[in-house]
Structures are given as structure tokens and as C-alpha cells.
Amino acid sequence: MSDAPPVATRGLVKRYGEIVAVDGVDLTVERGDVFGYLGPNGAGKTTSLRMLLGLIRPTAGDARLFGRDPLVDGAKALQGVAGFVEGPRFYPYLSGRKNLELLADYDGDGARSRIDEVLEVVELRDRAKDRVGGYSHGMRQRLGIASALLRRPQLLLLDEPTTGLDPAGMRDMRDLVRRLAGEGITILLSSHLLNEVEELCNRVAIIRKGRIVYEGGLGDLLATATTGYRLRTTEPERTRTLLLAQRGIAGVTLIDGEVRFSADEDTVARTAITLGQARIGITALVPETASLEELFLGLTGGESSDHDRVAVA
Amino acid sequence: MTAVYRWELVKLLAQKRTYLGLGAAMAVPLIFVIVLTLQSGGPNDVPLGRYIRDTGLATPFVVLFFMSIWGFPLITALVAGDIVASESQNGTLKTILTRSRERGQVFAGKVLASATYVLVIVFAMGIVGAVAGSIAWGFHPLTSLSGSQVSAGHGTALLAASLALYVLPLAGIAAFALFLSTVTRNSAASVVGALMWALLMQLLGVLPGTEAIRPYLLGTQFEAWHGFLRIPADWAPVVRALWVCALYIAVPLVAAYLVFLRRDVAGD
Numbered sequence: 001m002s003d004a005p006p007v008a009t010r011g012l013v014k015r016y017g018e019i020v021a022v023d024g025v026d027l028t029v030e031r032g033d034v035f036g037y038l039g040p041n042g043a044g045k046t047t048s049l050r051m052l053l054g055l056i057r058p059t060a061g062d063a064r065l066f067g068r069d070p071l072v073d074g075a076k077a078l079q080g081v082a083g084f085v086e087g088p089r090f091y092p093y094l095s096g097r098k099n100l101e102l103l104a105d106y107d108g109d110g111a112r113s114r115i116d117e118v119l120e121v122v123e124l125r126d127r128a129k130d131r132v133g134g135y136s137h138g139m140r141q142r143l144g145i146a147s148a149l150l151r152r153p154q155l156l157l158l159d160e161p162t163t164g165l166d167p168a169g170m171r172d173m174r175d176l177v178r179r180l181a182g183e184g185i186t187i188l189l190s191s192h193l194l195n196e197v198e199e200l201c202n203r204v205a206i207i208r209k210g211r212i213v214y215e216g217g218l219g220d221l222l223a224t225a226t227t228g229y230r231l232r233t234t235e236p237e238r239t240r241t242l243l244l245a246q247r248g249i250a251g252v253t254l255i256d257g258e259v260r261f262s263a264d265e266d267t268v269a270r271t272a273i274t275l276g277q278a279r280i281g282i283t284a285l286v287p288e289t290a291s292l293e294e295l296f297l298g299l300t301g302g303e304s305s306d307h308d309r310v311a312v313a
Numbered sequence: 314m315t316a317v318y319r320w321e322l323v324k325l326l327a328q329k330r331t332y333l334g335l336g337a338a339m340a341v342p343l344i345f346v347i348v349l350t351l352q353s354g355g356p357n358d359v360p361l362g363r364y365i366r367d368t369g370l371a372t373p374f375v376v377l378f379f380m381s382i383w384g385f386p387l388i389t390a391l392v393a394g395d396i397v398a399s400e401s402q403n404g405t406l407k408t409i410l411t412r413s414r415e416r417g418q419v420f421a422g423k424v425l426a427s428a429t430y431v432l433v434i435v436f437a438m439g440i441v442g443a444v445a446g447s448i449a450w451g452f453h454p455l456t457s458l459s460g461s462q463v464s465a466g467h468g469t470a471l472l473a474a475s476l477a478l479y480v481l482p483l484a485g486i487a488a489f490a491l492f493l494s495t496v497t498r499n500s501a502a503s504v505v506g507a508l509m510w511a512l513l514m515q516l517l518g519v520l521p522g523t524e525a526i527r528p529y530l531l532g533t534q535f536e537a538w539h540g541f542l543r544i545p546a547d548w549a550p551v552v553r554a555l556w557v558c559a560l561y562i563a564v565p566l567v568a569a570y571l572v573f574l575r576r577d578v579a580g581d
Contacts, residue, residue, distance in 0.1 A: 056577035089404030093327045105316040106412035
């Protein structure tokens with residue numbers, strides 16, 4: 001396998017008539033990443049994944065998996081890649097095992113011999129003989145993971161894998177994703193659930209209306225937030241006057257006897273000393289980091305219609 | 314490739330509509346024979362109809378005539394119109410297209426499976442008809458369309474050749490159904506559309522003033538087997554059916570193939 005990154009898209013665009021579903025997306029997922037692709041519903045996550053899997057043709061730009069373009073290389077581009085978009089789909093009239101046998105035969109490469117093993121991993125062995133038509137949503141999701149694992153993937157593309165699952169199912173699915181990541185599989189996981197991404201992913205891209213508004217580490221994202229402080233002292237009025245005179249301090253307000261301001265850490269340290277020298281007692285100095293949710297809402301324009309709203313489950 | 318084809322057959326064999334079609338193809342000659350054993354009249358104005366009680370071998374030929382109008386086209390469209398569309402609707406198309414097979418292979422598997430189905434329903438009707446007819450009226454020499462008799466063995470060979478030739482126009486309808494199935498992604502629309510196509514071909518054949526194009530209509534090819542039943546055989550309609558049907562099969566299939574290779578697989 002080449003040294004090319006598992007996922008690299010450049011200027012990826014998908015237009016449906018007037019609607020631009022994906023608008024110039026550049027994404028790079030490095031080996032070993034658990035990459036969160038985060039955005040409200042309808043932001044273009046699934047459309048991007050479809051282009052990666054070669055299911056739909058980009059209007060412009062290209063999508064490469066380990067350096068191979070599904071449009072040019074066809075099924076070969078999916079070597080070492082597995083996943084599903086919008087939930088895995090199976091033949092309802094065939095059993096879980098038959099579905100896997102079918103897909104294993106489509107894969108070749110001895111995939112058939114791994115069926116028992118992958119059924120074990122997703123804990124579906126007892127129900128493998130039943131028709132998929134009678135499976136619960138959670139079982140289908142798990143069968144989806146099983147079918148992906150048949151391909152012994154080095155890259156797993158998962159589209160909202162926990163959507164529609166009950167809390168226990170969500171936990172199981174996340175444990176599974178963590179375990180697979182632990183085995184060295186690179187994972188690109190789309191989600192509209194912040195806590196899920198926060199829990200599982202080391203890097204994220206946030207997409208809004210088809211455009212990437214942030215790509216990078218989660219920690220870096222949190223660090224980009226302007227950090228505010230709340231300060232309580234023995235003399236609020238004098239404190240305010242003093243802070244206004246300090247360099248590097250912005251947004252000074254006095255509300256209910258509490259001074260709020262923003263500044264970097266060095267300035268805050270110097271200010272504490274200044275206050276002490278002025279014989280003003282500090283009773284509380286609390287940094288206020290913006291939560292990931294606030295950042296997310298800020299980045300995605302705080303789209304607040306119920307449909308688009310990011311769920312914090 | 315054999316794996317893809319084999320699984321397409323497994324899928325067909327796991328679906329009700331396949332058995333509905335196959336069951337209908339086998340029930341029609343059976344009902345036909347039962348009705349004729351209970352009644353005294355006969356289908357005297359259709360080819361071989363007058364000899365229906367002379368030998369069981371005549372039964373499948375007569376049923377071929379009756380089923381060519383909409384029976385076989387419907388049974389064919391029922392499966393061929395569904396074979397791509399149902400996978401679009403179920404979302405399983407994206408499941409199989411994200412494995413290690415090229416789109417062309419998946420498409421070829423569906424074409425071969427449809428062709429197999431058409432072949433099976435026609436021969437199933439032929440065998441059931443011949444057996445049921447023979448039980449009712451015996452396995453005797455067959456009177457050809459030229460009026461002379463051929464032995465039962467010879468008649469059986471003619472039946473096999475006629476059934477094989479009859480598969481071709483039906484494959485033309487299957488190809489059109491498969492094309493609609495690929496383009497519309499809607500099973501019901503494809504089944505109805507293909508049936509309409511078949512009826513249109515029949516209708517054009519009976520309208521006045523269409524004599525010039527009649528030999529080249531798909532519906533006409535359902536009668537090409539008459540050539541085998543003449544003594545000596547009349548090869549002109551047979552040869553024409555071969556190339557006319559080839560066109561009716563190839564054009565929709567090539568179009569469907571090109572669409573299938575490039576189409577966006579989205580939706581549910």
C-alpha cells in the first residue's frame with residue numbers, strides 16, 4: 001500500500017441543480033486517525049462520504065483513498081477500505097449469514113473464512129440464521145460493521161454509526177469503534193453528536209452548508225476559543241478601573257459585583273500581582289473556556305432550527 | 314463473475330415475485346388443459362388449435378400464442394423490471410457497489426440472471442403444457458402447420474426449438490424492463506412501463522397501415538416459431554427474429570449499461 005493518506009479530498013464539489021451539497025471540501029485523514037466529520041444534518045457529510053466510496057460522481061475536485069480515485073480505479077480504489085453511508089443496507093429476505101456470504105463472495109480474498117469471526121466481534125452469531133428483515137436497527141448497524149470487517153479494512157468509513165441506537169447500543173457501538181481504532185484501523189466517522197466525536201476522535205473537521213469551517217485537533221479547537229475570566233474581589237469598582245488601565249485586557253465589564261474580561265494567561269498572572277500590590281483581595285478568579293458545543297454552534301452559525309440543531313445526547 | 318451471477322440467482326430464488334412469475338407460467342397451461350378436458354369446444358382459430366386434443370404436444374404451442382399478448386410479457390417484466398430498481402429502493406445497490414466488484418460485473422450478473430429467468434419460465438410452461446396435455450390426450454404425432462404429420466419425437470424437438478426462439482422476443486421485453494429499472498429506480502414504474510411497451514408493440518402490429526413495419530415489430534417475433542412448424546421449415550421468419558430481437562435486446566441493454574456505470578447511487 002502506498003504512503004498516500006487514507007483519505008485526501010481536494011476541492012470536492014457536488015452540485016444538484018441549484019443546490020450545492022458539498023462546496024470545495026479539502027480533507028486529509030492520516031493513518032491511525034479517528035477522524036470526526038462533524039456537522040448538522042444536511043451539511044454535506046453523507047454526500048462527501050458517498051463521493052469517497054465512488055457511489056456518486058463529484059461535480060468537481062477529486063477524492064482519493066490511499067491515493068486512488070474511485071472514479072478512475074473503480075473497485076480497486078476501495079482496496080483496504082470498507083464502510084457504509086446512511087446506515088448499512090442488506091437483503092431483508094436473506095439471513096444475516098447469507099448476506100455476509102454474498103458480500104464475502106463479492107470481496108473474494110478469502111473473506112468467507114472470516115464470517116464467523118466477524119459475527120463474533122459484533123455479537124450476532126446467535127441471530128445469524130435469522131432473516132435480516134426481522135433485525136432491529138441496532139442489529140443491522142452491527143451487521144454493517146461485521147460486513148465492513150470482512151474486508152479487513154485499513155480504513156473504515158462510518159456514517160453516523162450510532163444514529164437511531166438506544167443508549168446501550170450507542171455505548172456498545174462506541175466501544176467497538178474504540179477497539180477497532182486500537183487495532184490500528186484508521187476511522188473516518190461522520191456524526192452530528194458532539195459528545196460522540198469528543199469521546200472517540202483525535203481530529204475533527206466541522207462542515208457547515210457544504211464547507212469545512214474547521215479542520216484540526218480537538219484540543220487545538222478548544223484552545224482557539226477566546227478565554228474569558230470571571231473575577232471577584234473585595235473592591236469590584238476599583239478592580240474594574242484598574243483592569244481598564246492594564247494592557248492586554250479586553251472586554252472589561254462589571255456585572256453584579258463580578259468583573260469579566262478576556263486576556264491571555266501571562267496577562268492574567270501579571271494582573272493578579274497588580275491587584276495584590278493595590279491591596280485588593282481576590283476571592284475568585286475563574287477561567288471560562290467555551291465548551292465544544294458553544295464553539296460548534298459558533299462555527300456552524302448556530303443553526304438553530306430543530307432539524308439542523310446539533311444534538312448533544 | 315460466476316459468483317456475482319450465482320448470487321443474483323440466489324436473490325431471485327429468495328423473492329416471492331420470482332415464484333409468482335414462475336408459478337403463473339406453469340399454472341396457465343395446466344388450467345388450459347383442465348378447462349379443455351371439461352369443455353367440448355376448442356381454440357379452433359389459433360395455430361394448431363384444431364389439433365389440441367390430438368396430442369399433448371399441441372398444448373404448449375397453443376398456450377405460447379395466448380401468453381404472447383400480455384401473459385409472458387407481464388411475468389417477464391415482473392422480475393426484470395425489479396432487478397435493479399428494488400436494489401436502488403432497498404439501498405442494497407450501494408452495499409454491493411462498495412465491495413470488490415466493478416459496476417460492469419454487477420450489471421452483467423443482473424442481465425444473465427434475467428435471461429436465465431426468461432429461459433426458465435418459457436421452458437417451464439412448455440414442459441408443464443406438454444406433460445399435462447399428454448396426460449389428457451396422449452403423446453401422439455403432431456400435425457404441422459403445413460398439414461402433414463410429424464412423429465411425437467420430431468414434434469418434441471420442434472417444440473424445444475420453438476420455445477428457444479420464443480425466448481428471444483421475451484428477452485427483448487426483459488432488456489427494456491431492465492433499462493427502465495436502471496433509469497427510473499422504481500420497480501412498479503418499470504414493470505408497468507415494460508408491459509406498456511410490449512402491448513404497444515402488439516397494438517402496432519394489428520393497426521391498419523402498419524404492414525411495412527410489421528415484420529420488424531417485437532410482437533411479430535412471438536410468431537417466428539411458426540417457421541419451424543412448416544414442412545419443410547420456413548427459415549425466413551426465424552432468421553429475421555434472430556436479428557430483430559438482437560437489436561431489441563442490445564439497444565436497451567447498452568443504454569442501461571452506460572447509465573448504470575455512471576449513475577449516482579444515492580437515495581435511501
